[in-house]
Amino acid sequence: RIGVLFSGGPAPGGHNAVAGALDCLARLRAARGGAGGPRRKSRKRWTPITPSLMSKHVNMGGFDLLGSGRMKLSSEAHFAAAAATVTDLALDGLLVIGGDDSCTNAAYLAEAFAENDVECAVVGVPKTIDDDMRGGGVEACFGFDSASKVFSEIIGNVCSDARSARKYWHFVRVMGRSASHLTLECALQCQPNLSFIGEEIEANGRSLSDVADEIADVVAARAASGLHHGVVLLPEGLLSFCPETSALMRELEDLMSEVGSPPRPPEHSTESEAIVWAERRRAAPDQLENSDVRARLSRASREAAAQIPDAILSQLLLARDSHGNPSLSAIETESLVAELVRAKLAARHPAALARFESRTHFCGYEGRAGLPTDFDATYAYALGYAAATLAVGGARGVVAAVTNPWDDPKRWDLWGVPLARLMAPERRFGCDRLVIRKRVVDVDGDAFRAFARRRERWKLSDCYVVPGPAQLSG
């Protein structure tokens, strides 16, 4: 009897991972799924997953078969509740389909089960459209391939529109909190005029102002040759890669904990908790006006904040997820950059300003829950199958893996990797804690170097590629 849960944002292929696990367990005829996130389990909501229920979801996007939770397991009480649930349900194993935060939870849960003699396997399945959980044998996360194809379709179409209408500069923010893999992949697929990779910006210590300068110079150079359009890709995490805005965000975080700004309530908090929180959140800006915030910053951060409009400064203050990460998806970085470019043009290239008209886009939610591509459908199924096999074998704190996933699926081998091999200490909420390392873009890697070799050519002439909609088989 194996429980399965989705954790974190959806990724295309999630249902196929469950289908793989179900098929693996079919001969035991005893698959059961726990509904909702970790907290839900403590309320004993669970659903048996029957083959006929599964057949309605396999190859479909989304996580709606089970829903998804997003909550850090941090206290002894959380672990005790989880242990009670698996004991009540008589689970022999638990599959956690999730990204680095969720698999970190899974590792701690496995440890807690071991310490308390709870006989329950815990196996992770590497899921994230960001593709930032890799290493130690995990070669890819399911979801990335599908999301990058949805985003590339949109970005390619925007490029095509740009060179047809010939009058807009499009600023496209691409989802990917801590790693710019999706931005890099879309850049290679669509060849827009400019793409910024967070890891390179961080490595070179480039400021947001430098980024805006570079864009403004390209806008001016293209305008001089009669081209008043262009496409710019920005990674969602841009502000956390630029050193001065990253420092600003850390200072804001400290400032907010000082004045006791409330963290977001967990997903499954009670209604009354949520109401109290919403009221405190509405009150927070009154306690701490933007002008007040600006005054209390260090000199460097005050300068960094000076370029940021009030509306976006408020987004920086208030947007935070339950893992303590800034909720970058709620910050309109693309509008901020477009405004900065306008200001730079006014200062440096007034002639180009007159014809500069910007449009903004965010490639995000529509990529998380779309239909899986052929690769993700097969890969997630294989990972789910591997995870169920490992769980039946009693594995604790491992993550399912496939050797050489880019090879023909007929030659794949399924195996498991200890989660500990992926972990390293990281600072969160002011203290160090072992978490799964994020695998960010390697600026010495093949993908980035292929991009770096080509990008100069893309700036002034249009080398756009329009991939069109993903074509699915079967």
Next chain:
Amino acid sequence: RIGVLFSGGPAPGGHNAVAGALDCLARLRAARGGAGGPRRKSRKRWTPITPSLMSKHVNMGGFDLLGSGRMKLSSEAHFAAAAATVTDLALDGLLVIGGDDSCTNAAYLAEAFAENDVECAVVGVPKTIDDDMRGGGVEACFGFDSASKVFSEIIGNVCSDARSARKYWHFVRVMGRSASHLTLECALQCQPNLSFIGEEIEANGRSLSDVADEIADVVAARAASGLHHGVVLLPEGLLSFCPETSALMRELEDLMSEVGSPPRPPEHSTESEAIVWAERRRAAPDQLENSDVRARLSRASREAAAQIPDAILSQLLLARDSHGNPSLSAIETESLVAELVRAKLAARHPAALARFESRTHFCGYEGRAGLPTDFDATYAYALGYAAATLAVGGARGVVAAVTNPWDDPKRWDLWGVPLARLMAPERRFGCDRLVIRKRVVDVDGDAFRAFARRRERWKLSDCYVVPGPAQLSG
């Protein structure tokens, strides 16, 4: 020798229309294309379209083979310049691939040519993703099918994400300036919780506040049954359909002409004209502060403006295209509605407010220039073929048409419809003028009634459909 030009925003299939015309003319071996919009012609830029050039563009989206212009032909000088160009190039005919505004231009151009004994056929090809140019034998515009499939893929994915993550209300604005056909089609394809059709709102005289009330009530009803997510579709033209915001926009227009706010410069104005305009535009908000605008409005419009934040009021003042239409694509109606719903919840359903978190989307540019679907590829090709046949026959002021386009292409008949049959007087820039009637959504038609029958069921339970990416053959 036939010239061809794209006019207005791109639509998938445009290149196929040119390919159809080229194949039709192949036996004459003399096809030529004029590059750019009407104004460009007067600068004598043109490109011969060879079969090898064409082969790189057929079945691709965008209008980049020729680029596109967007300018009203209004003065005698414009018509004289166009006549000089077709005489210089010795054109026997001109194909205008465009929507209602462009085909209106084509009709006036044909008249001007006839009055001045210019021997040049003028034939329109009905193009617009909005699908609002129909009637008199024109059964469909190419581009609508492709755009609605790109938007439905995105909206379906957003629905899937909503029911997976279970915590966001998504507000999606769908392109379509004067008609809500695209919103209606996406509503029928994806079955989101709420969709608003501009024509129904106008027919019933519903205010923006009524719309926000209805959404807030559904948010509260769903929250009461534990559902804290949802998807709402809004037509791009919403503000021009609600009577009080529509009246407000008309008053703002009058106010702006009073204080001499500059209209946008035409696409191909000179650099110095554009710089002068940009400076006047930057100065306009100083001449006329939002507070000043608010004070000078009628009482009814002042009330309507009271609910609109300053940033969006500025968008209403400044966003206007060269045809005199408000540039609705630059107005963030989806953010405005999300904020109004938040305010309504605070007033009417405070318990539901705590868990209300909104995300906004705009389905627009990515649908205009994507790859054509099989239907649009074939249909646009047939229209182009028909248009070239008509032009060779010397037709003036007609638009290409296909009988029963929903039937098997083998049974299609190609013909032409006089543009005059599509025209009616309309008020623009303060005077009446014959223009092509927009065919808006018929609230007594089959499509709307199918939607109206089903929509109640979609509100409280999730009946989402996720169409996935368009699948192309060939």
